[in-house]
Amino acid sequence: MxxxxxxxxxxxxxxxxxxxxxxxxxxxxxxxxxxxxxxxxPEKSTYGAGDDAPDFKLQQLNEVFADTTLQLSDLQGKGVMINFWNTSCSPCEVEMPFLEETYETYRDKGIEFVAVSIDVNEFVLSKYIQSFGLSFPVVQDNSDQVKNLYSVTKLPSKVFINEDGEIVEIVEKVMKPDELGTHLDEIVPN
Amino acid sequence: MEKLKCECGHVNPQGTVLCEACGKPVEGNQSVDGNDEHVLLNMRYEGSSRRSNKYNQSFVDRIWTFFSSVKVGVILIAIALAASAIGTIFPQKLHIPEGAPSRDPAVFYEASYGLIGKIYYQLGFHDLYDSWWYMILIALIGISLVICSLDRFIPLRRALKLQRPIRNTTFLSRQRLYSESDHVSAEETEQVKNKLKDMRYNIREEDGHIFAEKGRFSRWGPYVNHIGLIIILIAAILRTTPMFYLDEFLWVREGQQLTVPGTNNEFQIKHEKFTLETYGQSEEDLKFKEAIESQDELVAKNYQTDAIIYELNEDAVAGDDDALEVYSEPSIRLNHPTKFGGYTMYQSGYQEEFSSMSFKLYDVDDPDEEAIGTFTFDLLDPSETMFTLDDGYTVEVVQYLPDFELVDNVPKQKSDYPKNPGFVFAVHPPDGGEPEVSFAAIGINFDPNTVDSSGGELNQYKLGIIDVDERYVSGLAITRDYTLPLFGLGALIFMIGVIQGMYWQHRRIWLHPTEDKLLLAAHTNKNWFGVKKDIEKAIENTSIVMAHDQQELEDKLKEKESDEQK
Missing domain, CATH: 1.20.5 (Single alpha-helices involved in coiled-coils or other helix-helix interfaces)
Structure with a gap:
């Protein structure tokens, strides 16, 4: 026991x-x-796929839309591709011509491009827009606010947003035209 | 598992070296502390059972045993020490000199230091202090620290708690301080007891056996010390999270307004004015004259950023400048940071940059290059790009590259900021003729017609730079560190532990009457001289024999032996 x-x-x-x-x-x-x-x-971005795209409001620089402000939330109902770039980024420059071409095709499908330039120099930027004959809206983020909001670390960076204002994908590299097309097809509104 | 039952009746855990209650050496375990080779007992950790390495061990037990070894801990510390030292041989990744031909670590180390540099890079020493294996090494030291401490503290506490006034005679006779006295009266013993009490010893008695103890508290010093170290390690872990620690840097130009990085877009800073004072400007600096003259460069006395900090309304839309509210208007000076919303902003550097350039227009045929007209162009954000000069000349800035380089003779823009500005001008003559196009930059004044094979007419007018204005770019560091108080607390506890262990001593004195003798033994963890004095004082005017230092006897004996062998 x-x-x-x-x-x-x-x-x-x-x-x-x-x-x-x-x-x-x-x-x-x-x-x-x-x-x-x-x-x-790795440095995590604050917003990722599935999140609501944070809103911003910036001054338009493209003469086509002279002197208007663009607010992202106003574009709800359309698929939106935000492209972060600046004039001194040479890979971004390579993309510009076909971005313009692609825009012409996809605009009618209900897709809007927003090119967010993080340039400081408005004059340089305007000259650039003219020389590439860009027809999509270009906004200038000269206080880095939107760049920080989307935690952009590389240029170019693209954010694909669907018609409900939700981020579908963030791509942080240079894209080929067919790649861009595939991504855009995903955000074409129904 | 067999428990070890001592002859005093106490049951000790397996692996005990000295009985917890009476101190009798447990036969068969003496090899653990090497007691079998010496006359004196090794009193380390009271001879308590520290490692249960005699059990049937599970996996967890085996890991535990591994980390509970001081040897393992010392080896880990030695490895970490060696690695840290190697990490200082060549500069770390972050400190690759600015002027290096290539700042890419993959190239830099081999190019600068040859094969050794290459090995250094491949083994990851170039980013040592952030590398995963270095962190794991430090973490292993932390684990070893925790487990070693637990594995010693608990048995030690238990042994000190369980010790009885009656000790085994073997235990006593093998203490360093020991004596035997004949014919000691009860009064004398009582007298010793009272003297010890006066010296603030804690006295415990059992059957006429007296046990006096003082400063047991000192034994916890090393463990308190370790708690401090563990808190410091925890603080270091928390420091890797952005929640507790943030470190950002910002270059902001005079007149520029930027979002403060790391603040989740909550704050913006507008750089209003930069002030640079150097030594040698005021009269009171005369006393430093020699020191200043020995320097090749100007020595900065103060640099200061006058700024406005804006706070963004919580639910405002990014980019909406109306949502900004002035938070403060600080002057950020060297060593005088400004604080906002938990962040601290330090002045930590400056650069100079072109802000505007003035040009003159002149006729190429004029040997004096007399100006037809002059104008000034703002380089950061030009609002004016058409300049009407005297005599009806107009100069248009067709293109402006703030920072250009020539790639295959074509100017390409390298960055956004006016470091090496280049311009394409169109000069419209007053007669309304065809404009002349030319390219100008620092040291370059280029007429495209000179290479144009179509054989166009050479330009009649040239533009020359006559003046350059500069502006300051302020480098500001933004930090938020919530771990500092934790580091402070850890360091404080560490110090308390050191003091506790260093300035107090754990002294014990045993009086053990046998049939015809009185045994006196004493032990202390340090300062044997002190305990000897205590004993001397206590046995004054009694017939008790002063304790001999058996260590000295043992040493002398050994010396003699070795002499004889010679």
Whole structure:
């Protein structure tokens, strides 16, 4: 009887020790994993696919829409592609001609382009728009507000937004014309 | 598992070296602390059972045992130390010099340091302090610290709690301070007891055995110290999250208004005016004359950004300037940061940049290059691009590249900011004739007709730069650090632990009457001189023999032995 009790106690003790050690080890390892992860994870953008695209309101620079402001939320009901770029970015320059071409095709399907330039120099920007004969709206984000809002780190970056104002995809690289077409087809309003 | 039952009746856990209650050495376990080779007992951790490495071990137990070894901890610290040292041999990724031919780490290390540099880069030493393996190494040290402490603190506390006034005679005779006295009267013992009490010893008695103890508190010093270290490590972990720690940088030009990075678009800054004062401008600086002259450059005394901080209404639409409210109008000076909404903004650098350029128009045939007219062009945000000069000349800026470079003889824009501005001008002569086009930049004044194979007429007019105005660009660092108080707390606890362990001593004195003798033994964790003085004072005017220092005896014995061997 005594022996049994002792054995029972021993068993309990062993189990308690196991729980105690496992839980302490668990906490320590979890803290390690967290530290390594949070130190090495890539800069996360605040908004991603599935989120509502945050609204902004900026001055138009394209003479086609002279002296108007553009507010993103006004474009609801249309598919919207936001393109972040600036005049000194040469990959962006490569894209410009076919962006213009593509715009002409997709405008009638209910898609709007918004080119958000993070240029500081309005004159340089206007000259650029003229030289490429751009017909889509170009807005200037000279305080970096919209760029920061969308956590843009690379140029060009494109945000595809559907008719409900929801982000479908963010692409942070130069696109080929057919690639751009595929992405645009996804946001064509029904 | 077998418990170890001592002859005093106390049941010790497996692995005990010295009985928790009476201190009798447990036979068979003496090798753990090397007691079998020495006359004196090793009193480390009271001879308590520290590691249960004699059990049937589960996986968890094995990991536990691994980390509970001080040897493992020391090796980990040694590795981390070596790695940290290696990380300082070559500059870290972030500190690759600005002027390096290539700042790409993949190129830089091999190009600058050869093969060793390449190996250095490939092993990841170029970004050591953020690399995952370095972090894991530090984390392992943390784990070792926690487990080592727990594995020692708990048994030590238990052993100190369970110790009884009656100690085994072997335990006593193998203490460093020990003596045996004959014919000690009860009054004398009582007298010693009272003296010890006066010296603030805690006295416990059992069957005439007296146990005096002082400063047990000192034994917890190392563990308090470790708690401090663990808090510092936790603070370091939290510092990797943007919630607790943020560090951003911003270049803002005079007159420019920018969103403050890292603030979730809550704040904007407008740079109103920059002030740079250098040494040597005021009379009181004369005393530094020599020091100033020994420097090749101007020495900045103060640089300061006068700015306006705007706060954005919470539910405002981004880009809507009407939603901005002035939060403060600070002057941010070196070492005098401004604070807003939990963020601290420091003045931490400046650059100079062109702000505007003045040109003159002249006739190429005029040897004096006398100006027909002059005009000034704003380089950052030009509002005027057509300039009407005297005598009916008009100059139009057809194209402006703020920062250009020539790629295959074609000017390409490199950045947005006026670092190397280039212009295409059209000069409209007063007679309404065809405009002349020319390209001008610093050191360049180019007439396209000179290379035009169609053989167009050469330009009659040239534009020359006559003046350049500069403006300052202020470098501001934005930080938010909620971990500092935690670091402070950790450091404070660390210090308390150090003081606790260093300035107090755990002294114990045992008086053990046997049939015909009185055994006196004492132990302290440090300052043996102090405890000897305490004993001397306590046994004054009694017939008790002063305790001998057996360590000294042992040492002398050894010396003698080795002498004989020679």
């Amino acid at each position: 005594k022996l049994e009790k002792a054995r029972e106690r021993k068993k309990n003790k062993k189990r308690n020790r196991y729980i105690y050690r496992s839980s302490i080890l668990f906490v320590l390892i979890a803290a390690t994993v967290f530290a390594v992860y949070s130190n090495n994870k």
